[in-house]
Amino acid sequence: MVPQTFAQWKSCIVNNCKIDLTKDFAEERLMVYEDFNNPETQKFISLYGEAHLQNIINWFKQILQ
Secondary structure, three states: OOOOOHHHHHHHHHHHOOOOOOHHHHHHHHHHHOOOOOHHHHHHHHHHOHHHHHHHHHHHHHHHO
């Protein structure tokens, strides 16, 4: 299931993936996902689409607030 809300995404990352959503982690991921030339970002777009990528970017920014 692809998360549709911040709460679903956060639960998936924290509970299923066992990843702590720290400021450092969010900043690292944003550096990747905001670089549209990054191969990892291109792969993400090919798998999930640009709309979901924008959701992910926005959700990581929420973590930083």
